[in-house]
Amino acid sequence: MLSRALLLLTLLMTALFSPVSWGETVDWPHFKVRFLMPDGRIVDSGNHNISHTEGQGFGMLFALQANDKPAFDAIWNWTRDNLRNPQNGLFYWKFNPVASDPVADKNNATDGDTLIAWALMQAADKWREPGYQQASDAIQAALIKSMVINYAGYTVMLPGEKGFRQQNGIVLNPSYFVLPAWQDFARHTHLAVWEKLIADSQRLLAKMQFGTPHLPSDWVYLSEEGNLSPAKAWPARSSYDAIRVPLYLWWADPANSNLIVWHHWWSQSAREKTPAWVDVSNNQHSPYMISGGLLAVRDLVMEDASLAGDTAIVEGDDYYSASLKLLVAIARNAHH
Numbered sequence: 001m002l003s004r005a006l007l008l009l010t011l012l013m014t015a016l017f018s019p020v021s022w023g024e025t026v027d028w029p030h031f032k033v034r035f036l037m038p039d040g041r042i043v044d045s046g047n048h049n050i051s052h053t054e055g056q057g058f059g060m061l062f063a064l065q066a067n068d069k070p071a072f073d074a075i076w077n078w079t080r081d082n083l084r085n086p087q088n089g090l091f092y093w094k095f096n097p098v099a100s101d102p103v104a105d106k107n108n109a110t111d112g113d114t115l116i117a118w119a120l121m122q123a124a125d126k127w128r129e130p131g132y133q134q135a136s137d138a139i140q141a142a143l144i145k146s147m148v149i150n151y152a153g154y155t156v157m158l159p160g161e162k163g164f165r166q167q168n169g170i171v172l173n174p175s176y177f178v179l180p181a182w183q184d185f186a187r188h189t190h191l192a193v194w195e196k197l198i199a200d201s202q203r204l205l206a207k208m209q210f211g212t213p214h215l216p217s218d219w220v221y222l223s224e225e226g227n228l229s230p231a232k233a234w235p236a237r238s239s240y241d242a243i244r245v246p247l248y249l250w251w252a253d254p255a256n257s258n259l260i261v262w263h264h265w266w267s268q269s270a271r272e273k274t275p276a277w278v279d280v281s282n283n284q285h286s287p288y289m290i291s292g293g294l295l296a297v298r299d300l301v302m303e304d305a306s307l308a309g310d311t312a313i314v315e316g317d318d319y320y321s322a323s324l325k326l327l328v329a330i331a332r333n334a335h336h
Helices: 002-017 028-035 053-065 069-083 110-127 130-146 179-189 192-207 244-252 257-267 292-302 319-334
Strands: 148-151 154-157 169-172 220-223 228-230
Touching: 028 053, 028 319, 053 069, 053 110, 053 319, 069 110, 110 130, 110 179, 130 148, 130 179, 154 192, 179 192, 179 244, 192 244, 192 257, 244 257, 244 292, 244 319, 257 292, 292 319
Parallel strands: none
Antiparallel strands: 148 154, 169 220, 220 228
């Protein structure tokens, strides 16, 4: 406990007194060339070139940061025209261009919905177009209506409309806790539900310290009694989903106490010898090391100023690795 208290104090001192000199260019040109189709669809090169709302939201954020309004509009228009669910005002999460029905799965993914609404809200402010804000407000309202629930003493956002409510519990994805977006929603709307969601999500993250690594798994089960455990339908790994947890925590507040477990985990290995994932149930590590965008998240959270510019997209980066790099660059710029 003493070591954690000292680490928290170090985090706070770093955030308050260290000169944060980041301020880097977001590598939108390379992302745009490699992953944006002319019609506005972002392709997931690591997943058979499908598209999903996560990628569309990321793309909108990246185009916005680069002040590329034509690209932003193309991505948003394609998303609205092809993925919007008229039944609930949210978005079908997945588009498979080679399927007879590209949106056969009518479920949504609340991280994608959130990212889209967040990008639209920022675009309304940047480009002074009220239509963006109206669209964002509608998505935010739909999220509150359909996806935010009170369960086991917590206000939580379900990962999607279907498949996450179980007989004696619910399944959460902590990487869908897009805290900086929720902060902006709260500032804009002044709705208490966003503040409650932020507070309770951080309460939950503080308890999602599983196994020897003390890290959250990608998918987490919350019982009706309020107990937390890795969700049984997925590997008990802190992996490619969970890497976004420290990213969003840092983005929301670089001195957030929930970052302490990540500092502990990453400080156990040399930078180039950090496992890409760990099984929180048995402490088994991946046989390969962290790289690309995952490494960029590590560098962000560990606040290594010498690596501040290491977010350029390189040939080996697939869609997800490239996306993480650009998100890291935007997060750094947000605290510049």
